[in-house]
Amino acid sequence: MGAIRYTHLPSVTTVPVVGRSERYPVRRVYCVGRNYADHAIEMGIDPRTDPPFFFCKPADTVFAPEDQGEVLEVPYPPQTSNLHHEVELVVAIGEGGRNIDIRRAHEHIFGYAVGIDMTRRDLQLAMRKAGKPWEIGKTFERCAPMSAICPLHLCGRIDQGEIALTVQGQPRQKSDLSKLIWSVSEIIADLSRLYTLRPGDLIFTGTPEGVGPVVPGDTMRASIGGLATLEVKVAAAEADEVAA
Template sequence: MPDSYLFTPRPVTALTIRGDERQFPVNRIFCVGRSYQAHAAEMGDKIDKTTQEPFYFIKDLNAIQASGTDLPYPPGTEDLHYEMEWVVAIDQPGFEVDEERAEAMIYGYACGLDMTRRDLQQKGKDKRRPWDLGKNFEGGAIITDLVPKSVTGVLERGRIELRVNGETKQTADISDLIWSPAELVMHLSKYYHLQPGDLIYTGTPEGVGPVVKGDRIEGSVEAVGSISLNIV
């Protein structure tokens, strides 16, 4: 009997779950842009929550890479940046949900790094084109294991920080997010039928900057865990 596929399908991308032998299969990766006011300011923007909505970009599953591994400096860029993020994982479907239902859809949390080819992103901005080349590339979404919300409880505050070669570059509190995780889930559900396995990288605080070959990145989110990455 002939094979069903022309070539071998890619394996399931899944995250380990702390304290659970099962794994969390990843469906999609939504990333929130400019969700901390201070970071928006350093990018030349100001967010008015009363009149503006969140905006997003998407990374594909080839971007997922585990914490603690090596990332080869990606091709086509001379300005690779780190962005430390708190990640939210969804384990229930939902469409046009209210905030209470949105909170119930959140399974747990992780630490993430949204690596960015900043020069390519800027070229896209300058020409009013999409950011895909700057944001969506192999290994560009680093992530830790998941911590179930049943363990941490609903997180509303906690220190988020990042260090490069031991020097602190980013520090904030997740309570500084303009939109809470539940608000982001609720908003996304207006435009997508959210599914189990969807991840939301909730955005980065101020202090983003470049890294070069040989740098070590370390970060953490209080009550969630720590993340690390070597640029090689």
């Protein structure tokens, strides 16, 4: 059997860190589903009987601005006509572990960022209705834009504060982090019973109500009190390309 030849090797995804020259290498991306009661209700789910759950995105779907004020671009993905925004608090893990005590979970946090979980809602709902995994609704190129990470020593613990998103300057999502069904400490503790957490793991902690569609040309502005604002523009769909 002949040797495998690569035109290039995949690079490690990294994210800028506020106030530092070194970057945060992304290992895994965990996401929490239905972690705000009002969002669960708008998705047709009773939050009292269906608690939040976890899913993942590939590390290479994450990208962040290199400079303050930079507007990121998300190409409109293929096979959808209903692309949605979901603003979220992102937690970056700095110290790993298993079966982490909830009382010490905050000690495992490296920092925080603002993220948007972009979602092909029509594909997600079709898969959910058919009882199939809905990864294709949640995962595609550049589906996880986020701000630079603010280290814990600069921003302190974030357990409350406004989380909001506008589209073309018009309010879409607005809530408070205190309304998380599962707190950040609970999320870390629960995840660590399922997986061994390690430095480089990102956790998208869930989105509040008000999710909705965006189209090419729309600019989203996501914000969380105490963190940098994230601006993302929806670009036209990329031209089809045949891989060599």
